[in-house]
Amino acid sequence: xxxxxxxxxxxxxxxxxxxxxxxxxxxxVLGHFIYxxxxxxxxxxxxxxxxxKHIIQVWSKTEFPIKLKCNIISKIKLLYTQWINLKKNQxxxxxxxxxxxxxxxxSLNDIFDISYSNIFQSNDSxxxxxxxxxxxxxxxxxxPELKIVPARTTRSNINTKDVDFVELERRTRxxxxxxxxxxxxxxxTSLSDFECHLDQPTTSKMRNNILxxxxxxxxxxxxxxxxxxxxxxxxxxxxxxxNIKDYSxxxxxxxxxxxxxxxIINNEIIKYFKPNxxxxxxxxxxxxxxxxKKNYTERxxxxxxxxxxxxxxxxxxxxxSTGQSQADAVIxxxxxxxxxxxxxxxxxxxxxxxxxxxxxxxxLIEKQLGKELLSFACRHHIHEIIISRVFDKLMPPSTxxxxxxxxxxxxSWENIDKKLYCNMLxxxxxxxxxxxxxxxxxxxxxxxxxxxxxxxxxxxxLELCLLFIGKENEKIKIHPPGALHRxxxxxxxxxxxxxxxxxxxxxxxxxxxxxxxxxxxFVLKVYIKYWFxxxxxxxxxxxxxxxxxxxxxxxxxxxxxxxxxxxVFSGHLWYLNDxxxxxxxxxxxxxxxxxxxxxxxxxxxxxxNSKKRIDxxxxxxxxxxxxxxxxxxxxxFSTLGINQEFLKDQPNTWAQNSNYIQAKNKVESLxxxxxxxxxxxxxxxxxxxxxxxxxxxxxxxxxxxxxxxNEYPDCKKATLVTKK
Numbered sequence: 216x217x218x219x220x221x222x223x224x225x226x227x228x229x230x231x232x233x234x235x236x237x238x239x240x241x242x243x244v245l246g247h248f249i250y251x252x253x254x255x256x257x258x259x260x261x262x263x264x265x266x267x268k269h270i271i272q273v274w275s276k277t278e279f280p281i282k283l284k285c286n287i288i289s290k291i292k293l294l295y296t297q298w299i300n301l302k303k304n305q306x307x308x309x310x311x312x313x314x315x316x317x318x319x320x321x322s323l324n325d326i327f328d329i330s331y332s333n334i335f336q337s338n339d340s341x342x343x344x345x346x347x348x349x350x351x352x353x354x355x356x357x358x359p360e361l362k363i364v365p366a367r368t369t370r371s372n373i374n375t376k377d378v379d380f381v382e383l384e385r386r387t388r389x390x391x392x393x394x395x396x397x398x399x400x401x402x403x404t405s406l407s408d409f410e411c412h413l414d415q416p417t418t419s420k421m422r423n424n425i426l427x428x429x430x431x432x433x434x435x436x437x438x439x440x441x442x443x444x445x446x447x448x449x450x451x452x453x454x455x456x457x458n459i460k461d462y463s464x465x466x467x468x469x470x471x472x473x474x475x476x477x478x479i480i481n482n483e484i485i486k487y488f489k490p491n492x493x494x495x496x497x498x499x500x501x502x503x504x505x506x507x508k509k510n511y512t513e514r515x516x517x518x519x520x521x522x523x524x525x526x527x528x529x530x531x532x533x534x535x536s537t538g539q540s541q542a543d544a545v546i547x548x549x550x551x552x553x554x555x556x557x558x559x560x561x562x563x564x565x566x567x568x569x570x571x572x573x574x575x576x577x578x579l580i581e582k583q584l585g586k587e588l589l590s591f592a593c594r595h596h597i598h599e600i601i602i603s604r605v606f607d608k609l610m611p612p613s614t615x616x617x618x619x620x621x622x623x624x625x626x627s628w629e630n631i632d633k634k635l636y637c638n639m640l641x642x643x644x645x646x647x648x649x650x651x652x653x654x655x656x657x658x659x660x661x662x663x664x665x666x667x668x669x670x671x672x673x674x675x676x677l678e679l680c681l682l683f684i685g686k687e688n689e690k691i692k693i694h695p696p697g698a699l700h701r702x703x704x705x706x707x708x709x710x711x712x713x714x715x716x717x718x719x720x721x722x723x724x725x726x727x728x729x730x731x732x733x734x735x736x737f738v739l740k741v742y743i744k745y746w747f748x749x750x751x752x753x754x755x756x757x758x759x760x761x762x763x764x765x766x767x768x769x770x771x772x773x774x775x776x777x778x779x780x781x782x783v784f785s786g787h788l789w790y791l792n793d794x795x796x797x798x799x800x801x802x803x804x805x806x807x808x809x810x811x812x813x814x815x816x817x818x819x820x821x822x823x824n825s826k827k828r829i830d831x832x833x834x835x836x837x838x839x840x841x842x843x844x845x846x847x848x849x850x851x852f853s854t855l856g857i858n859q860e861f862l863k864d865q866p867n868t869w870a871q872n873s874n875y876i877q878a879k880n881k882v883e884s885l886x887x888x889x890x891x892x893x894x895x896x897x898x899x900x901x902x903x904x905x906x907x908x909x910x911x912x913x914x915x916x917x918x919x920x921x922x923x924x925n926e927y928p929d930c931k932k933a934t935l936v937t938k939k
Contacts, residue, residue, distance in 0.1 A: 224316065428480050434473065435920055449464050480919050490526075494558045495591065499893055508904065514532055517544065562889050564889055565593065605737060660677045660681050733773055740772075755795070763836070798885075816845065817846060855878075
């Protein structure tokens with residue numbers, strides 16, 4: 216009978232809930248841990264985190280300083296480990312094992328103490344006291360006449376003594392006040408004293424806190440860890456003749472201060488982000504390494520844009536890359552930022568997960584918002600698909616992610632004389648096709664080179680095109696080949712141009728040479744001008760119409776390329792519907808006469824349910840953009856808040872009309888490419904597993920870095936001086 220009792224005395228009953236408003240004992244914590252781990256099948260790590268949230272919530276009502284969350288979690292795990300180790304040896308009937316079990320079971324009646332300064336213990340045994348519990352329904356922060364009643368006896372081997380809890384509370388509040396006065400003046404006073412004290416615990420001697428929000432932002436942007444920041448800040452203080460002992464300089468205190476300041480900055484950003492214009496939501500996903508760096512996690516960058524400005528809302532983790540998961544993440548962030556009513560447009564990549572008719576993210580977002588959004592499909596992505604399909608049509612398939620031809624060229628680069636390249640003037644096949652367009656191509660590339668480009672490979676492509684057609688320039692240098700992954704669509708163009716120019720030094724088969732010739736001719740004659748103008752919203756409808764015509768005419772040069780390009784592009788005629796075709800009213804490339812016809816077409820009755828994408832069979836090549844205009848076009852103007860009074864005037868007077876000028880500026884500021892979302896993904900990639908392991912802090916981090924980049928676009932002295 217004794218053995219049966221012994222074998223069961225370490226069994227702890229699973230406890231679904233801890234005691235609601237009393238400080239939990241170790242038995243409460245362990246029982247709740249067992250329930251979450253054994254019944255709900257959560258991992259030990261997740262179980263410890265869930266337990267810590269409840270414990271902190273209850274302890275916060277006492278206003279006593281408590282330990283860091285990470286230390287609380289470690290203490291919970293330690294309690295569970297002690298219990299497991301005893302369970303493993305419970306069949307041992309030794310004196311040592313029995314004493315350990317009895318001691319452990321007695322300790323389970325103690326309060327699970329997470330106080331920072333051990334307020335429930337004292338070196339002087341005469342000062343030990345019962346642990347106070349909060350009276351149900353009372354809180355010292357809400358009731359000034361709070362009465363704290365002693366709990367049941369929790370330590371059987373100590374002497375009890377009455378304690379003046381009023382005096383204890385007064386001293387605690389005094390600590391909070393001194394701590395608050397030492398904080399940076401820019402910190403959000405709406406945060407509770409408990410949060411402040413939790414992140415920055417007091418010490419016996421108050422030290423100055425060197426980290427404010429500005430310094431935190433600089434450290435985060437430069438990706439400086441808290442350990443490295445300790446060396447930097449200590450050296451900076453020394454160089455300024457400051458005593459390091461007077462400042463809180465340690466990796467832990469710096470880390471806590473950075474966590475606290477990030478939250479302040481994030482709250483300020485959300486509080487003051489109040490745009491007063493129609494917004495477009497962008498999103499783009501990418502698989503990034505998870506915390507253990509063994510698996511990958513899908514992340515989705517979500518941004519909004521308006522009046523030419525963009526704002527990153529967040530880069531949350533997704534369970535999967537389905538349209539439903541993406542739509543849920545987008546909607547949640549719009550709700551969190553209170554931007555649902557202002558969001559009337561969306562910009563997205565034309566992937567199946569986004570554009571699916573039933574479960575695509577676009578249609579699901581519209582359903583959850585309860586309204587129809589203007590669909591601005593990413594024009595960069597559309598043109599990327601076109602050139603990729605043309606490349607796949609001409610080039611033989613490659614096994615693996617790298618293109619075999621490009622890999623051969625990459626390995627042969629060291630043996631190639633970079634000064635001995637050949638342009639198209641020595642190739643009669645290419646010259647006969649491109650000769651009539653040499654001046655047009657040259658002028659176009661030179662004009663685009665004078666502009667600023669977001670990526671260096673855009674500039675490299677323009678320079679290679681000039682060298683290809685024989686326009687020599689000493690300033691242009693041929694860079695070594697870079698990425699050769701098949702997903703890098705621009706690498707396909709750059710590689711093919713370089714391989715062709717060094718064809719005399721690089722061995723090619725006759726079919727490879729012919730395919731590269733045909734590919735480069737298509738790029739120079741048709742593709743390049745539409746790619747570099749794809750980001751202009753006002754030119755989108757007219758450019759798409761002209762591209763259809765050119766692709767059909769290209770069948771006289773290469774029928775197979777023409778067919779595959781038309782087939783791909785026919786599924787992406789987003790900007791020729793009767794709503795977005797209204798962008799052409801602000802296109803300077805359309806004649807005054809055609810604009811008069813477009814104004815008249817606004818009286819034409821449109822379809823009740825207008826299509827997002829039109830059928831290429833309905834396109835009339837002998838007519839202009841006016842064939843797509845109808846009364847539905849006015850939805851574009853109303854969505855953007857455009858005053859339509861300018862339509863009553865003659866198109867030749869629009870340039871002097873203030874309403875037209877304002878409307879044109881608004882349309883030109885629209886993003887018809889999804890590059891902002893790609894930059895959000897790039898930002899998250901840079902800081903994916905850096906500086907913090909906490910997901911909430913990681914979201915704060917990208918907000919801090921984004922704001923600092925906007926405030927300090929460069930590190931010039933003039934920029935740093937003007938910012939305070």
